[in-house]
Amino acid sequence: xxxxxxxxxxxxxxxxxxxxxxxxxxxxxxxxxxxxxxxxxxxxxxxxxxxxxxxxxxxxxxxxxxxxxxxxxxxxxxxxxxxxxxxxxxxxxxxxxxxxxxxxxxxxxxxxxxxxxxxxxxxxxxxxxxxxxxxxxxxxxxxxxxxxxxxxxxxxxxxxxxxxxxxxxxxxxxxxxxxxxxxxxxxxxxxxxxxxxxxxxxxxxxxxxxxxxxxxxxxxxxxxxxxxxxxxxxxxxxxxxxxxxxxxxxxxxxxxxxxxxxxxxxxxxxxxxxxxxxxxxxxxxxxxxxxxxxxxxxxxxxxxxxxxxxxxxxxxxxxxxxxxxx
Numbered sequence: 001x002x003x004x005x006x007x008x009x010x011x012x013x014x015x016x017x018x019x020x021x022x023x024x025x026x027x028x029x030x031x032x033x034x035x036x037x038x039x040x041x042x043x044x045x046x047x048x049x050x051x052x053x054x055x056x057x058x059x060x061x062x063x064x065x066x067x068x069x070x071x072x073x074x075x076x077x078x079x080x081x082x083x084x085x086x087x088x089x090x091x092x093x094x095x096x097x098x099x100x101x102x103x104x105x106x107x108x109x110x111x112x113x114x115x116x117x118x119x120x121x122x123x124x125x126x127x128x129x130x131x132x133x134x135x136x137x138x139x140x141x142x143x144x145x146x147x148x149x150x151x152x153x154x155x156x157x158x159x160x161x162x163x164x165x166x167x168x169x170x171x172x173x174x175x176x177x178x179x180x181x182x183x184x185x186x187x188x189x190x191x192x193x194x195x196x197x198x199x200x201x202x203x204x205x206x207x208x209x210x211x212x213x214x215x216x217x218x219x220x221x222x223x224x225x226x227x228x229x230x231x232x233x234x235x236x237x238x239x240x241x242x243x244x245x246x247x248x249x250x251x252x253x254x255x256x257x258x259x260x261x262x263x264x265x266x267x268x269x270x271x272x273x274x275x276x277x278x279x280x281x282x283x284x285x286x287x288x289x290x291x292x293x294x295x296x297x298x299x300x301x302x303x304x305x306x307x308x309x310x311x312x313x314x315x316x317x318x319x320x321x322x323x324x325x326x
Contacts, residue, residue, distance in 0.1 A: 004320075006047075006313060007042055007043065007044065007047055007317075008042075010043060010046065010047045010050060011041070011042060011043035011046075011047075013060075013064075014043045014046040014047075014050075014064070014067055014068060014071060015037065015043070017064050017065075017067070017068045018034070018037055018068050018071060018072070019034065019037070019038075021068060021072075021115060021119055022034045022037070022072075022111075022112075022115065028100070028104065029104065029107055029108060029111060030111070031100075032096050032099075032100040032104050032105060032107075032108035033075075033108040033109075033111045033112050033115075035093075035096050035099060035100070035108070036075050036078055036079065036090060036091060036093075036095075036096060037071070037075055039091045039092070039093045040090075040091030040092065040093070041071075041075075041091065043071060044178075044317075045067075045070045045071055045074055045177055045178065045181040046067035046068065046070060046071045046181070047067075047317070048178065048181040048182050048185060048203060048206075048314070048317070049063050049066050049067040049070055049181045049182070049184055049185040049188070050063045050064070050067050050185060051185065051310045051313055051314050051317075052181070052182040052183075052184075052185025052186050052189075052199045052202075052203075052310075052314070053185040053186065053188045053189045054185075054189075054308075054310035055185075055186075055189075055199065055303070055306050055308065055310045055311050055314065056185075056186055056189035056190045056195055056199075056306075057189060058185070058188050058189025058190070059189075062123075062124070062125060062188045062189070063184075063185050063188040063189070065119045065120055065122065065123035065125075066120060066123070066133055066184040066185065066187075066188055067181075067185075068116075068119050069116040069117070069119045069120045069133075069137060069184075070116070070137070070177065070180065070181050070184065072112045072113070072115055072116040072119070073112070073113060073116045073137065073140070073141060073144075073177065074177055075112050076109045076110075076112035076113040076116070077144055077148075077177075078090065079095075079096045079097070079105055079108055079109035079112065080106070080109045081148070082095040082096065082097060082105075083095075083097045083102060083105055083106065083109075084148075084152075096108055096109075113141070116137065117134060117137070117138075120133045120134055120137065121134065125188065128191065129187055129188065129191070132187050133184050133187055133188075136180050136183050136184055136187070137180055137184065139180075140176045140177055140179065140180035143172040143173075143176035144172065144173060144176050144177060146172050147169055147170070147171070147172025147173025147174070147176065148173055150165075150168070150169040150172065150173070151169055151173055154166075154169065154239045155237060155238065155239065160239065160244060160247060160248075161239055161244065163241065163244065166239065166240070166241055166244060167208065170207075170208060170211040170212070171204065171207075171208060173211075174207050174208075174210065174211040174214075175203070175204045175205075175206075175207025175208045175210075175211065176204075176207070177207070178203040178204065178206050178207030178210065179200050179203040179204035179207060180200075180203070181203055182199040182200055182202050182203030182206075183196055183199055183200040183203065185199060186198075186199040186200070198302045198303065198305070198306075199302070199303075201298070201299070201302040202299045202300075202302040202303055202314065203299075204299075205295045205296070205298040205299035205302070206295075206296070206299045206317075206318055206321060208295040209292045209293070209295040209296045209299065209318070209321060209322050210321045210322075212241055212288060212291055212292040212295070213288075213289070213292045213321060213322055213324055215233065215238070215240035215241055215242055215243075215288075216241075216242050216284075216285060216288045216289070216292075217324065218232060218233035218238065218240060218242075219231060219233050219234055219240065219242045219243060219246075219276065219279060219284075220242070220276060220279065220280060220284070220285060230272065230273060230276055231261065231272045231273070231275060231276040234258075234261050234262055234272065234275055234276065234279075235261060235262075235263075235264060235265060235267055235272055236263070236265075237262055237263025237264075241288055241291060242279070242284050242285075242288045243262065243279075245282075245284055245287055245288065246258055246278075246279045246282055246284050247259070247262070249282050249284075250278065250282060254278045254281075254282070257271070257274050257275050257278050258275045258278055258279065260275065261274075261275035262275070289322070292322050293322060296318050296319075296321075296322045299318055300315060300318060303315065
Protein backbone atom coordinates (compact mmCIF):
# COMPACT_ATOMS: atom_id res chain seq x y z
CA UNK A 1 0.00 0.00 0.00
CA UNK A 2 2.88 2.38 0.84
CA UNK A 3 4.39 1.84 -2.62
CA UNK A 4 1.03 2.54 -4.28
CA UNK A 5 0.71 5.82 -2.33
CA UNK A 6 4.22 6.90 -3.38
CA UNK A 7 3.44 6.19 -7.03
CA UNK A 8 0.11 8.05 -6.78
CA UNK A 9 1.79 11.08 -5.15
CA UNK A 10 4.40 11.14 -7.92
CA UNK A 11 1.65 10.75 -10.55
CA UNK A 12 -0.12 13.90 -9.34
CA UNK A 13 3.08 15.96 -9.72
CA UNK A 14 3.74 14.54 -13.21
CA UNK A 15 0.10 15.02 -14.24
CA UNK A 16 0.27 18.75 -13.47
CA UNK A 17 3.37 19.08 -15.63
CA UNK A 18 1.83 17.03 -18.44
CA UNK A 19 -1.43 18.99 -18.50
CA UNK A 20 0.44 22.30 -18.62
CA UNK A 21 2.32 21.07 -21.72
CA UNK A 22 -0.71 19.63 -23.52
CA UNK A 23 -2.66 22.80 -24.21
CA UNK A 24 -3.33 24.43 -27.56
CA UNK A 25 -5.68 24.82 -30.48
CA UNK A 26 -7.63 23.20 -31.99
CA UNK A 27 -8.84 22.32 -28.47
CA UNK A 28 -10.34 19.01 -29.61
CA UNK A 29 -6.92 17.78 -30.74
CA UNK A 30 -5.39 18.47 -27.33
CA UNK A 31 -8.41 17.01 -25.54
CA UNK A 32 -7.82 13.82 -27.52
CA UNK A 33 -4.08 13.87 -26.80
CA UNK A 34 -4.71 14.20 -23.07
CA UNK A 35 -7.69 11.83 -22.91
CA UNK A 36 -5.88 8.74 -21.57
CA UNK A 37 -3.61 10.84 -19.36
CA UNK A 38 -6.63 12.51 -17.74
CA UNK A 39 -8.40 9.20 -17.19
CA UNK A 40 -5.87 7.05 -15.37
CA UNK A 41 -2.47 5.40 -15.50
CA UNK A 42 0.06 4.79 -12.74
CA UNK A 43 2.87 6.91 -14.30
CA UNK A 44 5.38 4.14 -13.58
CA UNK A 45 7.80 5.35 -16.23
CA UNK A 46 7.94 8.96 -14.97
CA UNK A 47 8.33 7.56 -11.46
CA UNK A 48 11.41 5.67 -12.64
CA UNK A 49 12.83 8.75 -14.38
CA UNK A 50 12.56 10.80 -11.19
CA UNK A 51 13.85 8.11 -8.81
CA UNK A 52 16.78 7.28 -11.13
CA UNK A 53 17.75 10.94 -11.11
CA UNK A 54 17.49 11.03 -7.30
CA UNK A 55 19.61 7.87 -6.89
CA UNK A 56 22.44 9.85 -8.51
CA UNK A 57 21.72 12.93 -6.35
CA UNK A 58 20.00 14.88 -9.11
CA UNK A 59 17.09 17.32 -8.70
CA UNK A 60 13.46 16.37 -9.35
CA UNK A 61 12.97 19.65 -11.24
CA UNK A 62 15.75 18.68 -13.66
CA UNK A 63 14.11 15.30 -14.32
CA UNK A 64 10.52 16.51 -14.77
CA UNK A 65 10.72 17.34 -18.52
CA UNK A 66 12.21 13.90 -19.25
CA UNK A 67 9.58 12.25 -17.03
CA UNK A 68 6.78 13.99 -18.92
CA UNK A 69 8.36 13.18 -22.29
CA UNK A 70 8.51 9.44 -21.51
CA UNK A 71 4.86 9.46 -20.43
CA UNK A 72 3.85 11.27 -23.62
CA UNK A 73 5.62 8.65 -25.72
CA UNK A 74 4.01 5.87 -23.66
CA UNK A 75 0.56 7.34 -24.28
CA UNK A 76 1.37 7.82 -27.96
CA UNK A 77 2.00 4.05 -28.18
CA UNK A 78 -1.28 3.31 -26.34
CA UNK A 79 -3.32 5.49 -28.70
CA UNK A 80 -1.86 3.85 -31.80
CA UNK A 81 -1.97 0.32 -30.30
CA UNK A 82 -5.68 0.76 -29.57
CA UNK A 83 -6.28 1.80 -33.19
CA UNK A 84 -4.33 -1.21 -34.50
CA UNK A 85 -6.15 -3.63 -32.18
CA UNK A 86 -9.50 -1.83 -32.54
CA UNK A 87 -9.85 -1.85 -28.75
CA UNK A 88 -12.84 0.01 -27.37
CA UNK A 89 -11.89 0.60 -23.73
CA UNK A 90 -8.78 1.55 -21.73
CA UNK A 91 -8.56 2.70 -18.09
CA UNK A 92 -12.32 2.10 -17.92
CA UNK A 93 -13.09 4.79 -20.54
CA UNK A 94 -13.53 4.71 -24.34
CA UNK A 95 -10.25 4.60 -26.26
CA UNK A 96 -9.21 7.79 -28.05
CA UNK A 97 -10.28 6.60 -31.50
CA UNK A 98 -13.68 5.48 -30.20
CA UNK A 99 -14.33 8.80 -28.49
CA UNK A 100 -12.83 11.18 -31.06
CA UNK A 101 -12.65 9.13 -34.27
CA UNK A 102 -9.65 7.51 -35.98
CA UNK A 103 -8.29 10.58 -37.85
CA UNK A 104 -8.15 12.73 -34.69
CA UNK A 105 -6.74 9.82 -32.67
CA UNK A 106 -3.86 9.39 -35.14
CA UNK A 107 -3.13 13.12 -34.98
CA UNK A 108 -3.39 13.07 -31.17
CA UNK A 109 -0.78 10.29 -31.06
CA UNK A 110 1.45 12.30 -33.39
CA UNK A 111 1.09 15.37 -31.16
CA UNK A 112 2.08 13.35 -28.09
CA UNK A 113 5.13 11.98 -29.92
CA UNK A 114 6.22 15.41 -31.15
CA UNK A 115 5.54 17.19 -27.85
CA UNK A 116 7.75 14.67 -26.03
CA UNK A 117 10.81 15.88 -27.91
CA UNK A 118 9.73 19.52 -27.68
CA UNK A 119 9.47 19.24 -23.88
CA UNK A 120 13.00 17.81 -23.65
CA UNK A 121 14.55 20.48 -25.86
CA UNK A 122 12.87 23.23 -23.81
CA UNK A 123 14.42 21.96 -20.55
CA UNK A 124 17.18 23.82 -18.69
CA UNK A 125 19.72 21.00 -18.98
CA UNK A 126 23.02 21.35 -20.84
CA UNK A 127 23.15 20.94 -24.60
CA UNK A 128 25.06 17.68 -24.18
CA UNK A 129 22.52 16.22 -21.74
CA UNK A 130 19.63 17.34 -23.95
CA UNK A 131 21.21 15.69 -27.01
CA UNK A 132 21.67 12.45 -25.06
CA UNK A 133 18.04 12.51 -23.90
CA UNK A 134 16.75 13.05 -27.45
CA UNK A 135 18.99 10.30 -28.85
CA UNK A 136 18.01 7.80 -26.14
CA UNK A 137 14.29 8.48 -26.45
CA UNK A 138 14.39 8.29 -30.26
CA UNK A 139 16.11 4.88 -30.11
CA UNK A 140 13.54 3.65 -27.57
CA UNK A 141 10.72 4.71 -29.93
CA UNK A 142 12.30 2.73 -32.77
CA UNK A 143 12.66 -0.30 -30.45
CA UNK A 144 9.00 -0.08 -29.42
CA UNK A 145 7.90 -0.02 -33.08
CA UNK A 146 10.11 -3.01 -33.90
CA UNK A 147 8.80 -4.88 -30.87
CA UNK A 148 5.21 -4.14 -31.82
CA UNK A 149 5.76 -5.60 -35.30
CA UNK A 150 7.49 -8.68 -33.83
CA UNK A 151 4.45 -9.17 -31.59
CA UNK A 152 2.10 -8.79 -34.58
CA UNK A 153 4.13 -11.30 -36.63
CA UNK A 154 4.10 -13.80 -33.76
CA UNK A 155 0.32 -13.51 -33.57
CA UNK A 156 -0.08 -14.04 -37.32
CA UNK A 157 2.29 -16.99 -37.69
CA UNK A 158 1.17 -20.52 -36.88
CA UNK A 159 4.48 -21.61 -35.39
CA UNK A 160 5.01 -21.29 -31.66
CA UNK A 161 7.92 -18.92 -30.95
CA UNK A 162 10.79 -19.89 -28.66
CA UNK A 163 11.24 -18.29 -25.24
CA UNK A 164 14.25 -16.43 -26.65
CA UNK A 165 12.09 -14.90 -29.40
CA UNK A 166 9.48 -13.92 -26.81
CA UNK A 167 12.08 -12.22 -24.58
CA UNK A 168 13.50 -10.36 -27.59
CA UNK A 169 10.02 -9.12 -28.45
CA UNK A 170 9.09 -7.87 -24.97
CA UNK A 171 12.61 -6.47 -24.56
CA UNK A 172 11.76 -4.08 -27.37
CA UNK A 173 7.99 -3.61 -27.08
CA UNK A 174 7.81 -3.10 -23.30
CA UNK A 175 11.24 -2.98 -21.68
CA UNK A 176 12.63 -0.31 -24.04
CA UNK A 177 10.58 2.42 -22.35
CA UNK A 178 11.48 1.17 -18.86
CA UNK A 179 15.14 1.12 -19.91
CA UNK A 180 15.06 4.64 -21.35
CA UNK A 181 13.12 5.98 -18.36
CA UNK A 182 15.93 5.02 -15.99
CA UNK A 183 18.67 6.05 -18.42
CA UNK A 184 17.10 9.47 -18.96
CA UNK A 185 16.70 9.98 -15.22
CA UNK A 186 20.40 9.20 -14.82
CA UNK A 187 21.37 11.61 -17.63
CA UNK A 188 19.45 14.38 -15.84
CA UNK A 189 21.80 13.89 -12.87
CA UNK A 190 25.20 12.90 -14.28
CA UNK A 191 27.37 12.44 -17.37
CA UNK A 192 29.10 9.33 -15.97
CA UNK A 193 28.73 6.52 -18.51
CA UNK A 194 28.90 3.73 -15.90
CA UNK A 195 26.10 5.19 -13.78
CA UNK A 196 23.87 5.73 -16.82
CA UNK A 197 24.54 2.12 -17.94
CA UNK A 198 23.68 0.76 -14.47
CA UNK A 199 20.35 2.57 -14.33
CA UNK A 200 19.62 1.58 -17.94
CA UNK A 201 20.25 -2.07 -17.05
CA UNK A 202 17.93 -1.79 -14.05
CA UNK A 203 15.14 -0.40 -16.23
CA UNK A 204 15.51 -3.00 -18.97
CA UNK A 205 15.43 -5.97 -16.59
CA UNK A 206 12.58 -4.45 -14.60
CA UNK A 207 10.66 -4.02 -17.86
CA UNK A 208 11.13 -7.67 -18.83
CA UNK A 209 10.10 -8.83 -15.34
CA UNK A 210 7.08 -6.50 -15.53
CA UNK A 211 5.87 -7.88 -18.88
CA UNK A 212 6.38 -11.53 -17.89
CA UNK A 213 4.28 -10.93 -14.77
CA UNK A 214 1.70 -8.96 -16.77
CA UNK A 215 1.39 -11.85 -19.22
CA UNK A 216 0.83 -14.26 -16.33
CA UNK A 217 -1.99 -12.03 -15.05
CA UNK A 218 -3.38 -11.84 -18.61
CA UNK A 219 -3.86 -15.61 -18.66
CA UNK A 220 -4.77 -16.44 -15.08
CA UNK A 221 -5.71 -13.10 -13.52
CA UNK A 222 -8.81 -12.41 -11.45
CA UNK A 223 -11.23 -10.45 -13.69
CA UNK A 224 -12.15 -8.25 -10.70
CA UNK A 225 -8.52 -7.06 -10.59
CA UNK A 226 -7.57 -7.14 -14.29
CA UNK A 227 -10.92 -5.71 -15.53
CA UNK A 228 -10.63 -8.26 -18.35
CA UNK A 229 -12.49 -11.56 -18.89
CA UNK A 230 -10.75 -14.65 -17.44
CA UNK A 231 -8.29 -16.16 -19.91
CA UNK A 232 -8.50 -13.10 -22.14
CA UNK A 233 -4.98 -13.49 -23.60
CA UNK A 234 -5.56 -17.21 -24.24
CA UNK A 235 -8.73 -16.51 -26.21
CA UNK A 236 -6.97 -13.78 -28.19
CA UNK A 237 -4.15 -16.18 -29.09
CA UNK A 238 -1.35 -14.11 -27.54
CA UNK A 239 1.92 -16.02 -27.62
CA UNK A 240 3.03 -14.95 -24.16
CA UNK A 241 5.45 -16.89 -21.94
CA UNK A 242 2.80 -18.59 -19.75
CA UNK A 243 0.87 -19.72 -22.81
CA UNK A 244 4.03 -20.94 -24.57
CA UNK A 245 4.98 -22.90 -21.45
CA UNK A 246 1.49 -24.38 -21.11
CA UNK A 247 1.37 -25.57 -24.71
CA UNK A 248 4.85 -27.08 -24.38
CA UNK A 249 4.13 -28.86 -21.07
CA UNK A 250 0.59 -30.09 -21.69
CA UNK A 251 -0.01 -33.62 -22.92
CA UNK A 252 -2.93 -35.49 -24.45
CA UNK A 253 -6.37 -34.29 -23.41
CA UNK A 254 -4.95 -31.30 -21.51
CA UNK A 255 -3.18 -30.02 -24.61
CA UNK A 256 -6.35 -30.44 -26.68
CA UNK A 257 -8.34 -28.38 -24.14
CA UNK A 258 -5.77 -25.55 -24.23
CA UNK A 259 -5.49 -25.52 -28.03
CA UNK A 260 -9.28 -25.52 -28.38
CA UNK A 261 -9.37 -22.19 -26.51
CA UNK A 262 -6.15 -20.71 -27.88
CA UNK A 263 -6.87 -18.00 -30.45
CA UNK A 264 -10.54 -18.95 -30.59
CA UNK A 265 -12.63 -15.79 -30.33
CA UNK A 266 -15.82 -17.89 -30.25
CA UNK A 267 -14.74 -20.25 -27.45
CA UNK A 268 -17.42 -20.69 -24.78
CA UNK A 269 -16.88 -19.37 -21.25
CA UNK A 270 -17.01 -22.95 -20.00
CA UNK A 271 -14.28 -24.19 -22.38
CA UNK A 272 -12.13 -21.13 -21.69
CA UNK A 273 -12.38 -21.70 -17.95
CA UNK A 274 -11.46 -25.38 -18.44
CA UNK A 275 -8.35 -24.33 -20.38
CA UNK A 276 -7.30 -21.86 -17.66
CA UNK A 277 -7.90 -24.53 -14.99
CA UNK A 278 -5.67 -26.94 -16.93
CA UNK A 279 -2.93 -24.29 -17.12
CA UNK A 280 -3.17 -23.82 -13.34
CA UNK A 281 -2.66 -27.54 -12.75
CA UNK A 282 0.52 -27.51 -14.86
CA UNK A 283 2.32 -25.32 -12.30
CA UNK A 284 2.72 -22.52 -14.84
CA UNK A 285 2.49 -19.69 -12.30
CA UNK A 286 5.49 -20.91 -10.31
CA UNK A 287 7.62 -21.39 -13.45
CA UNK A 288 6.69 -18.00 -14.91
CA UNK A 289 7.40 -16.21 -11.64
CA UNK A 290 10.83 -17.86 -11.53
CA UNK A 291 11.60 -16.32 -14.92
CA UNK A 292 10.37 -12.91 -13.75
CA UNK A 293 12.48 -13.18 -10.59
CA UNK A 294 15.56 -14.00 -12.66
CA UNK A 295 15.28 -10.64 -14.41
CA UNK A 296 14.34 -8.92 -11.15
CA UNK A 297 17.58 -10.20 -9.60
CA UNK A 298 19.56 -8.82 -12.56
CA UNK A 299 17.85 -5.47 -12.08
CA UNK A 300 18.62 -5.36 -8.35
CA UNK A 301 22.30 -6.15 -8.95
CA UNK A 302 22.53 -3.11 -11.23
CA UNK A 303 21.90 -0.87 -8.21
CA UNK A 304 24.25 -2.62 -5.77
CA UNK A 305 26.73 0.26 -5.51
CA UNK A 306 24.12 2.91 -4.65
CA UNK A 307 22.62 3.98 -1.33
CA UNK A 308 19.71 6.08 -0.13
CA UNK A 309 15.93 6.20 -0.02
CA UNK A 310 15.49 6.63 -3.80
CA UNK A 311 17.35 3.36 -4.39
CA UNK A 312 15.21 1.56 -1.79
CA UNK A 313 12.05 2.90 -3.42
CA UNK A 314 13.18 1.51 -6.78
CA UNK A 315 13.90 -1.89 -5.23
CA UNK A 316 10.48 -1.71 -3.60
CA UNK A 317 8.95 -0.97 -7.02
CA UNK A 318 10.73 -4.03 -8.39
CA UNK A 319 9.20 -6.21 -5.67
CA UNK A 320 5.78 -4.62 -6.25
CA UNK A 321 5.95 -5.32 -10.00
CA UNK A 322 7.09 -8.95 -9.75
CA UNK A 323 4.94 -10.02 -6.81
CA UNK A 324 1.62 -8.70 -8.17
CA UNK A 325 -1.08 -11.24 -7.45
CA UNK A 326 -3.16 -12.97 -10.08
